[in-house]
Amino acid sequence: MYKGYGEVIDSRAAADNTRRDFERELTRDYGLYGIDTGHHDLNIAINGFTGGKVYTFGGRSGTGKSAFLLPMIAAGSNKSADIQGEYLMCSWELNERNISNRLISYYTGIPNVLLTQGAKLLTDAQKNKVREAIDKIAEIPIVYQLMSLDESQIAGIINEWYEDVMEKHKNSSKKVYPIVFIDYIGLAVFEGAGLRTYAIGSFMLKLKQLANKLNISIVVLAQLNRAVDKENRPPTAADFQDSASLEQTSDCLIALHRPEMLDTLCSTEDPASGEMIPNKGKTLMRIIKNRMGFGGDFLLNSDLRYYRYWSLNHEFGFDYNAQYKEPRFWARLYGLQLPDNFEKKTQEKPPELPF
Numbered sequence: 001m002y003k004g005y006g007e008v009i010d011s012r013a014a015a016d017n018t019r020r021d022f023e024r025e026l027t028r029d030y031g032l033y034g035i036d037t038g039h040h041d042l043n044i045a046i047n048g049f050t051g052g053k054v055y056t057f058g059g060r061s062g063t064g065k066s067a068f069l070l071p072m073i074a075a076g077s078n079k080s081a082d083i084q085g086e087y088l089m090c091s092w093e094l095n096e097r098n099i100s101n102r103l104i105s106y107y108t109g110i111p112n113v114l115l116t117q118g119a120k121l122l123t124d125a126q127k128n129k130v131r132e133a134i135d136k137i138a139e140i141p142i143v144y145q146l147m148s149l150d151e152s153q154i155a156g157i158i159n160e161w162y163e164d165v166m167e168k169h170k171n172s173s174k175k176v177y178p179i180v181f182i183d184y185i186g187l188a189v190f191e192g193a194g195l196r197t198y199a200i201g202s203f204m205l206k207l208k209q210l211a212n213k214l215n216i217s218i219v220v221l222a223q224l225n226r227a228v229d230k231e232n233r234p235p236t237a238a239d240f241q242d243s244a245s246l247e248q249t250s251d252c253l254i255a256l257h258r259p260e261m262l263d264t265l266c267s268t269e270d271p272a273s274g275e276m277i278p279n280k281g282k283t284l285m286r287i288i289k290n291r292m293g294f295g296g297d298f299l300l301n302s303d304l305r306y307y308r309y310w311s312l313n314h315e316f317g318f319d320y321n322a323q324y325k326e327p328r329f330w331a332r333l334y335g336l337q338l339p340d341n342f343e344k345k346t347q348e349k350p351p352e353l354p355f
Contacts (some may be wrong), residue, residue, distance in 0.1 A: 034046070037085075057255075
């Protein structure tokens with residue numbers, strides 16, 4: 001029945017799948033539902049990256065869109081994490097050396113220029129930190145597709161990479177999440193001479209279909225229009241280039257905005273507290289669309305000398321995954337009370353949260 005029409009499922013089977021998912025959640029250890037995005041505020045808003053989703057991040061040129069990916073790679077490739085990330089980087093903008101050097105800066109706090117022109121000026125301690133970072137980068141489970149890809153080849157390489165990932169982890173006890181990065185869609189090459197807007201729409205639809213078929217996450221970087229700079233305001237959905245195609249297909253649409261790029265070093269409002277704080281070293285992350293949770297504005301610390309972003313509530317490097325394992329963190333976040341017999345069900349009392 002229904003042969004040749006893809007997968008068709010009735011209500012009973014759908015309910016059984018939902019029941020299994022729910023029962024599995026009841027037995028799962030506390031922790032982030034999806035894979036760590038490397039950004040605490042983003043984790044809370046979207047529950048981490050999950051399969052079957054397309055996440056689109058937009059920003060003006062120089063905002064730090066590519067840099068925003070580095071914490072994602074660093075966090076998800078953490079071998080001590082409960083969920084292991086596997087990555088495919090399709091970039092028309094950066095090669096593997098560019099990305100590796102940025103990761104070194106991210107890990108060590110040594111500016112990128114000192115890894116090239118100024119390498120001989122490094123102290124012995126700094127040189128050792130760089131070598132340790134390179135060893136760490138070598139262990140990241142990432143495959144780079146360099147520079148030459150056009151959109152007609154993307155489905156093929158994603159499918160082949162996915163098969164390799166599944167084969168690699170077929171005997172693993174750890175849950176694995178494959179994640180694809182597209183950096184960035186504005187530089188993609190499309191076949192034919194048709195209207196580019198339609199080509200991007202078709203490309204995004206193919207990515208969404210791949211995400212659903214393979215149950216993977218696809219992260220797409222996009223460019224914002226110049227109006228954001230000219231009018232010196234936070235971006236909206238309409239500011240995404242080819243906005244209709246991106247908005248319709250994306251499960252999550254997020255804009256990044258750095259007022260200090262425009263030489264407007266003044267105060268900006270923290271969306272969480274309502275307080276006015278200096279905008280130097282700050283990035284606004286605006287979640288415009290989110291099918292998995294809530295939207296809103298989040299102000300982040302950012303230092304692009306080292307390609308770093310981190311929460312206003314924490315120091316850089318804060319282990320927020322320890323919070324995610326604590327039931328009290330989630331109860332407080334959702335405004336809930338733990339069951340009366342909660343302490344009896346746990347072997348030890350959870351430690352106090354550091355906030």
